Every structure is written in C-alpha cells, then in structure tokens.
Amino acid sequence: MIIAMAADHGGFELKNDVKKYLETLKDSDGNGYKIVDLGTNAPESVDYPIYGKACARAVADGKAELGLVFCGSGIGISIAANRIRGVRCALVNSVELATLAKKHNNANMLAMGGRFTSPELARQMVDAWLKEKYEGGRHNRRIALLDD
Ligand code: RB5
Numbered sequence: 001m002i003i004a005m006a007a008d009h010g011g012f013e014l015k016n017d018v019k020k021y022l023e024t025l026k027d028s029d030g031n032g033y034k035i036v037d038l039g040t041n042a043p044e045s046v047d048y049p050i051y052g053k054a055c056a057r058a059v060a061d062g063k064a065e066l067g068l069v070f071c072g073s074g075i076g077i078s079i080a081a082n083r084i085r086g087v088r089c090a091l092v093n094s095v096e097l098a099t100l101a102k103k104h105n106n107a108n109m110l111a112m113g114g115r116f117t118s119p120e121l122a123r124q125m126v127d128a129w130l131k132e133k134y135e136g137g138r139h140n141r142r143i144a145l146l147d148d
Contacts, residue, residue, distance in 0.1 A: 011070025
C-alpha cells in the first residue's frame, strides 16, 4: 500500500517519526508500506496549504491510497487537504477518534498536530486507523453527500 505524507515546519519531525514507524509495518496483505514523502524535511518556515494540498492531490489522483499530514496544530493542514475533492481528512488527537475516522468516515487521510501529539500517540492512532474497518451501511450515503 502506498501512503503519501506531507508536513510543514511544525509537523515535519512527527511526520518523519511516523514514516520510520510505517516502514517497519506490514499491511493486511503482508506487504510493506511504500511511503511517498512530499516534504518538508527541514525546520525552515513553509506554508502548510502547499503541503496539505500536494498530499491530498496524491490521494485524490490515486497516486497513493492514503495520506498523512502534519502541521503545528494539525488544523491548517487538515483544512487544506479537505479542499481537494474526494479527500476526507480527519484531524485526530486520540485513538478513539482515529478509529471512528475509519469506521464512520472512511477517512482517506489523517492530520495531526506536531506540537500537540507525542510520537507514541501518533503511532497508536496510525495503527488504529490502518487496522479498523469502514462500517459502510448508513455511512455510505453520508460520505456520498460530502462530494455531492
Ligand atoms: C505554523 O506556525 C502553524 O501556524 C502551522 O503549523 C499550523 O499550526 C497551522 O494550522
């Protein structure tokens, strides 16, 4: 499975930590995750909309199945990602929310705040999101309405 990742200067350290973690995991087919890292990879100030939209476009265009984005709070980069049609990016700060993001929203992207999220929590949230199954049913109608 291909996962695209992007961050601004407030999130790149957490991005890189999560990237290293993902590289140690296997997907449900027993294959490793292939990471497409869209930057940034340095502490110099950059604009989160550029990075959030680049990651969201990779997901919307099918170049990656899932996306992970990070900024200082997670707020700006999640807003940016959700401007791209077909993207459902959930800003998460607990394992329960990461689980619900998959079960109810079939979120194809997660956003996290690098200044508010420990690496351990980030790993747990990614695990929950990857392992959880989308429930479908009544949620299909609601997800279709998002792109209506
Ligand atoms: C950058 O300082 C900060 O504004 C950004 O990372 C993010 O938190 C915006 O929502």
